[in-house]
Amino acid sequence: MPEHLVLISPSANRVYAAATPSLITAETRALATGFGIPDIEVEPTVLGGVPYLAVRTPDHLAEDGVALLSNLSAVHALFRREGALLAPVELQRSERYPSDLVTIQKYQGKTNEQWTRLLLNVTAAATRHPRKLLDGTLQVFDPMCGRGTTLNLALSLGLDVTGVDLDRKDYEAYSAFIKTWLRQHRLKHTAEDKQLRTGGQTRGRRLDIEVAPTKEDFKAGAVQRASFLNTDTSDLDGLLRATSQDVIVTDTPYGVLHGSHGDRLARSPLDLLEVALSGWHRVLRSGGAIGLSFNRHVAPRSELSTLLQQHGFEPVTGEEDAFRHRVDASIDRDLLVAVKA
Structure with missing residues (x-):
């Protein structure tokens, strides 16, 4: 062979x-x-x-x-x-921007970018149209995006991406990083930071990025778009269109304290998912997939699988422990992928 x-x-x-x-x-x-x-x-x-x-x-x-x-x-x-x-x-890479877009950020609790790429790949492979991952048309949503590893990865692959996170410090850190990175690399772009409002009500802030690898691409409208919504992921009504996303990929709370994340990560990931999954299901397209990275110590796989089924997702069967690995003594990490019929 x-x-x-x-x-x-x-x-x-x-x-x-x-x-x-x-x-x-x-x-x-x-x-x-x-x-x-x-x-x-x-x-x-x-x-x-x-x-x-x-x-x-x-x-x-x-x-x-x-x-x-x-x-x-x-x-x-x-x-x-x-x-x-x-x-x-010769490699046929999808990356459109320098690798430091994904690797340069260093902070306590950052998810390994190789794991984020693996999670995106495996989740996209479970969708009805997996080739969108390689042709640049995959719509990516990270509903608990932290400081934006998924956002940066999707941009680097030429994909449009939306992230949501309630932590204001994470939002400000990401906004400062991406604006500086785009200027330093002299990429043609726009970056709009404004209030997030619906129905006359302020619900947080939003950052909208448009960028292209060349001036010619930007002028022609061949741009990547990234949006960071600094708001509550359990209340997305009026913020994202129904059936607008191909994949949902995210790290669920690992139950480990990392500085300013303390209050949010102290919550049970299962409790958070219970109130958020219905909204995530609404924005995912039929045939789309959700991929969750989780800590088995605080979210047993069987309970997470049952919760996804209760909210209209069908877990993808596979080798039980194929992606399970130890991060440290407190994190026994795994992933679970499910599809929306």
Whole structure:
């Protein structure tokens, strides 16, 4: 069988790096299923002391397959195996902006950006139209976006994205970061920070970004749009159009205190989801998918699955612990994906 080898990117997080080979294996299988690539064999391997992911297919990898492997969460390089030699394969990356858009922010409690990319990939693969992930038309919604890792990732991939978070400090930190980053990289853009109002009532603030990788793209209207709504995710009425989003991806509260997040994260994630999921369901398109990253210590998988079903989502079946990994002593992290019929 023809074989390709994915050279796995290093991670600054030692614990996450140890889990990456098994995580990227499960991610590749999920993407292959979503993209309709049959009979694929995937397993971690080591060559010369360096970790790779071996991918075998019955026939030579088609363009879709190369694009899929090129956009894994932890891909550094791609090779085609020819006997004892490795032939480089040009990556077909979706990134449109410098990588520091996603990597430069450092703060306590930040989610590893490779995990955020994996969550987006796996969730998009479960939708009715997974190829939207690669053609730039996927509409992304993070209803608990914190300081904007998902927003920055989606922008970097050429996707439109909306985030919601109630924490004013997170909103201000993101606003300051993205405006500075756009200026420093001299990208043609607009950034409008204003009151969030509906029906004559002030409900917080909103930041709306439009940006393009070149001046020519911006002039032609080929822009990416990001909006950050500084408001309550459990009350989205009048803020987002019904059935306007393709995927919902978010970190649920892990039950761990991180500075200013204390009051919000002290709440049970299940209690928060109970009051928020109906609104999230309303904004998701039929055939769309929701992907939740969660801490098993405070949100048992079975209870989370039941809660999603009660709000009209159907959990995607798969290998039970394929994405489970330890972050630290207090966080046993996993993900759960469900679709809207």
